[in-house]
Amino acid sequence: xxxxxxxxxxxxxxxxxxxxxxxxxxxxxxxxxxxxxxxxxxxxxxxxxxxxxxxxxxxxxxxxxxxxxxxxxxxxxxxxxxxxxxxxxxxxxxxxxxxxxxxxxxxxxxxxxxxxxxxxxxxxxxxxxxxxxxxxxxxxxxxxxxxxxxxxxxxxxxxxxxxxxxxxxxxxxxxxxxxxxxxxxxxxxxxxxxxxxxxxxxxxxxxxxxxxxxxxxxxxxxxx
Ligand code: E4P
Numbered sequence: 001x002x003x004x005x006x007x008x009x010x011x012x013x014x015x016x017x018x019x020x021x022x023x024x025x026x027x028x029x030x031x032x033x034x035x036x037x038x039x040x041x042x043x044x045x046x047x048x049x050x051x052x053x054x055x056x057x058x059x060x061x062x063x064x065x066x067x068x069x070x071x072x073x074x075x076x077x078x079x080x081x082x083x084x085x086x087x088x089x090x091x092x093x094x095x096x097x098x099x100x101x102x103x104x105x106x107x108x109x110x111x112x113x114x115x116x117x118x119x120x121x122x123x124x125x126x127x128x129x130x131x132x133x134x135x136x137x138x139x140x141x142x143x144x145x146x147x148x149x150x151x152x153x154x155x156x157x158x159x160x161x162x163x164x165x166x167x168x169x170x171x172x173x174x175x176x177x178x179x180x181x182x183x184x185x186x187x188x189x190x191x192x193x194x195x196x197x198x199x200x201x202x203x204x205x206x207x208x209x210x211x212x213x214x215x216x217x218x219x220x221x222x223x224x
Contacts, residue, residue, distance in 0.1 A: 001179045004056070004187035006167065008035045008046065012190040013053050019193075024056030026131070026167065026187040028087070028111070029063060044080055051081035059109045059129075061087035070097040078106055085128060087111045090118045095125045102126030109165065116150045123155060123162040129185065134178075135168035144168070149181050172196050 002023035005016045008031040016022040027050070032038075037046045051058050058081070062073040070093065074086040085107040088094045098108045102125065109129040110122035114137060122130045132151060134144025151164050163184035169175060172195040178186045 002185040004185055006187040008032045017053055025050055025054055026059040028061050047080050051083045057085045058083050059085045059087045067093040067096050074101055085109050095121050098125040098127045119151050123160040127162050129163045129165040131165045131167040133168035135170040145177050148183055152182050
């Protein structure tokens with residue numbers, strides 16, 4: 001499973017990259033706003049900065065909701081860097097835009113996917129990725145993980161090459177469950193990635209190894 005980081009924060013992207021496990025980045029307009037990035041020039045410069053840190057795909061979302069606007073934005077976004085993937089919302093014009101951009105060899109990420117029907121449409125249109133938002137489904141008492149499992153089954157039934165990019169991940173168990181089901185990618189906040197490191201037995205075990213090592217050094221000195 002590929003690991004993407006779900007943020008526009010440069011320090012967090014660098015931290016995940018330095019860990020050596022980062023395969024890409026996803027952003028959205030809310031995440032850009034959270035970093036205080038506004039205005040086309042600043043937004044584009046920020047995407048470029050992100051692309052220069054990571055080796056993998058970087059999703060940049062369109063703001064338009066009509067076909068012509070989405071295509072115009074997509075053509076501008078892909079000029080920023082070869083790693084840019086155009087993020088397109090799951091709406092009627094979005095599906096048409098995905099089909100068109102796929103035909104032009106431009107990578108797309110269909111965002112705001114909440115049902116298997118939406119995912120099938122995006123896959124048939126040729127999306128490179130689809131982003132089912134599992135945390136937001138959990139938030140309204142639907143089982144987000146059940147959607148990931150349905151999509152894995154459907155895509156495997158028909159050999160769709162669209163990658164399932166599990167999004168709206170809230171905690172490390174989401175990541176582990178996605179890996180069990182076979183999501184192609186999990187895009188996660190840095191906190192959820194770092195939480196995977198933790199186990200109390202690791203901490204206790206390490207403390208004991210270091211204490212035993214220290215004690216043995218003292219014994220050596222006494223012998224001398
Ligand atoms: C990423 O592609 C999505 O935009 C993001 O995961 C949404 O996450 P949220 O539901 O925590 O805002």
